[in-house]
Amino acid sequence: MSDLAKKLFIKTYGCQMNVYDSARMADVLAPLGYAPAKDAADADMVILNTCHIREKASEKVFGELGRLRLQQDRHRGAGRDMIIAVAGCVAQAEGAEIMARAPYVDIVLGPQTYHRLPEMVARAARAHGAKDGRRAGAHLLDTEFPVESKFDHLPELQAGQGISAFLSVQEGCDKFCTFCVVPYTRGAEFSRPAADIAAEARRLVSAGAREVTLLGQNVNAYHGASPRTVGGTPAMEWGLGRLIHYLAEIDGLERIRYTTSHPRDMDDDLIDAHGEVAKLMPYLHLPVQSGSDRILAAMNRHHDSAAYLRAIEKLRARRPDLALSSDFIVGFPGESEDDFAATLHLVEDVGYAQAYSFKYSARPGTPAATMPHQVLEEAKAERLERLQLLLRRQQESFNAATVGRTVPVLFEREGRHAGQLVGRSPYLQAVHATAPGLMGEIAEVVIEAVHPNSLAGRLAEAAARPRPTMAPREAALPA
Numbered sequence: 364m365s366d367l368a369k370k371l372f373i374k375t376y377g378c379q380m381n382v383y384d385s386a387r388m389a390d391v392l393a394p395l396g397y398a399p400a401k402d403a404a405d406a407d408m409v410i411l412n413t414c415h416i417r418e419k420a421s422e423k424v425f426g427e428l429g430r431l432r433l434q435q436d437r438h439r440g441a442g443r444d445m446i447i448a449v450a451g452c453v454a455q456a457e458g459a460e461i462m463a464r465a466p467y468v469d470i471v472l473g474p475q476t477y478h479r480l481p482e483m484v485a486r487a488a489r490a491h492g493a494k495d496g497r498r499a500g501a502h503l504l505d506t507e508f509p510v511e512s513k514f515d516h517l518p519e520l521q522a523g524q525g526i527s528a529f530l531s532v533q534e535g536c537d538k539f540c541t542f543c544v545v546p547y548t549r550g551a552e553f554s555r556p557a558a559d560i561a562a563e564a565r566r567l568v569s570a571g572a573r574e575v576t577l578l579g580q581n582v583n584a585y586h587g588a589s590p591r592t593v594g595g596t597p598a599m600e601w602g603l604g605r606l607i608h609y610l611a612e613i614d615g616l617e618r619i620r621y622t623t624s625h626p627r628d629m630d631d632d633l634i635d636a637h638g639e640v641a642k643l644m645p646y647l648h649l650p651v652q653s654g655s656d657r658i659l660a661a662m663n664r665h666h667d668s669a670a671y672l673r674a675i676e677k678l679r680a681r682r683p684d685l686a687l688s689s690d691f692i693v694g695f696p697g698e699s700e701d702d703f704a705a706t707l708h709l710v711e712d713v714g715y716a717q718a719y720s721f722k723y724s725a726r727p728g729t730p731a732a733t734m735p736h737q738v739l740e741e742a743k744a745e746r747l748e749r750l751q752l753l754l755r756r757q758q759e760s761f762n763a764a765t766v767g768r769t770v771p772v773l774f775e776r777e778g779r780h781a782g783q784l785v786g787r788s789p790y791l792q793a794v795h796a797t798a799p800g801l802m803g804e805i806a807e808v809v810i811e812a813v814h815p816n817s818l819a820g821r822l823a824e825a826a827a828r829p830r831p832t833m834a835p836r837e838a839a840l841p842a
Contacts (some may be wrong), residue, residue, distance in 0.1 A: 369398035369407040374427070377414020380578050381451055383529040384474060385412045391480050391696060403434050408446040408484065412637065413453035415544045415726065421460075424453050428465045435467060446470065446487050446501075450633065452548035456728070469501040474549055476505045526775045526803045527618075527787070528572040530588070532560050532606065533579030538614045538625065538658045540652075541663045541730040542692065542723065545580050554587035557601050557609055561590070564610055569582075573803060574618035574773055574787075575610070577603070582621045582630040604632030608654075609641045617805060618773060620791075622648045623690075626666045629674045638681030644789045645682050646716070649674070650690035654709030657704035658695050668709055675713060686716035686761065686790045693750055694723045694743030695735035703746050710753055716761040716790055722747050732761070762792065762818065766808045769823050770794070770809045774801050785817070793817040 371392055375385045388410060389399065400406040409431055413424050428447070435445045448470035449461055455473035462471060468647055469487040472480065483503045490501035535552045536545045564575055579585060585603040601609070607619055619642045626649060636643055649671075653659050656667045691706060710718075722743040725732035765788070772794045774786035782799040788808075795817055796808050807823035 368406055369397045371397035371399040372403050372406035373410045375412045378528050383531045388477050410448045410450055413451035415452035415456050421453050421457055432467050443680050444491050455506050455548040458504050470503045473506040500559050500831040528567045529572040529577045529578050530575045533582050533585045536580045543725045549580055552584055554585045556588040557606050558590035567617040581625045583624040602632050604636040607636045607640055611640045619643045625647050626671045626674055634681055645685045646790045648688045652692050654706035658698055658702050688717040691720040692723050693746040696740035697736040698738055715757050717758050719787050720750050760811045769807050769809050771805050773805045796820045
């Protein structure tokens with residue numbers, strides 16, 4: 364890269380989809396000469412790729428923008444410039460507000476329009492060149508939902524993501540849960556053609572990936588065009604189960620995961636894939652949000668607790684060693700102590716290896732934000748504490764059950780000590796062991812200890828494990 368190369372820094376908030384989007388934005392800007400910067404102070408362009416799920420998300424973005432403005436002024440004092448862009452779901456939901464409150468921001472774009480970044484960056488650069496004195500932003504706002512798919516306009520992957528990579532297969536949501544902004548920020552459900560996904564998966568493998576995680580707001584609602592055609596048009600649409608079978612045929616791809624799922628879309632083909640595809644890891648994130656049917660109806664979740672439990676029963680029948688994680692919201696408007704008790708009862712019935720739990724917080728523009736009977740913050744906090752205590756005990760029990768067992772670990776990065784590597788078990792547990800020379804390989808590890816955020820073990824054999832196989836049923840871990 365020449366001395367004229369520009370530096371790009373992307374700060375990513377939130378979900379794995381945003382991590383994937385950030386990587387693709389870097390790909391889009393690479394032909395313009397943008398190389399990665401280590402931090403904002405070193406950057407000619409900064410992108411905040413935002414998430415609207417967490418509480419006070421927009422205020423956190425404005426706080427970060429205030430810090431970037433100071434850096435922007437320091438750049439200008441040194442004879443440099445800095446383009447500031449805000450992308451992602453906060454940009455989609457509050458683009459006009461960002462422009463009004465932070466006029467020094469140059470570009471605001473939604474998650475469906477980042478394929479247009481090169482044109483917007485060029486326009487911002489021209490605007491900067493035409494200004495004198497204290498600069499203002501270029502004021503470029505693009506939060507429309509384009510008719511064309513952004514994936515049709517993205518360049519091929521410029522670089523690998525590493526040993527474990529994300530691959531977007533589906534975007535958007537048609538469920539309209541009453542607490543969620545995703546349908547408004549990501550748009551309607553869209554699924555990429557299976558052939559395009561497979562081509563990207565092969566490029567990731569060629570760049571060093573051994574594992575891919577298939578991403579989507581409702582990933583198991585995937586309904587993409589099959590690669591088989593009749594008269595030049597797709598012969599049918601595939602669901603996620605068939606897509607997983609197809610991707611499992613790729614040489615060098617050893618592990619497949621997917622997230623995030625919706626219970627309503629857990630069809631029999633996908634459930635069968637858990638028992639038929641050795642490369643599909645026995646770990647599933649299946650959010651339920653509440654154990655109360657009354658609250659699930661108020662959330663517009665399109666399922667009840669019995670349907671959720673039936674799906675899990677079928678999954679465990681096909682893959683008895685399956686481990687589960689989930690999402691929970693406590694203190695949803697109108698939630699009573701009986702409703703919350705139903706959630707605790709469901710957690711006890713299922714048994715989770717891991718889970719994410721949050722207090723309900725209103726999102727502007729969502730139906731739940733204006734519902735009556737909002738739960739007091741004190742009650743939310745007390746319920747969350749009880750729920751997290753139960754979930755923590757289940758996670759500790761699950762992890763403790765691995766001690767003394769031998770599990771295949773895919774080593775992804777260096778550890779703190781010489782020769783130590785860190786990887787993931789099939790159940791997404793972080794595992795560290797002394798394993799020189801095994802970066803990017805799958806090796807059997809005997810688990811010896813459980814730490815707060817990881818497991819420790821030793822190699823069971825010196826050679827890397829060439830291909831994972833289904834875990835023996837008699838050695839299944841409790842889930």
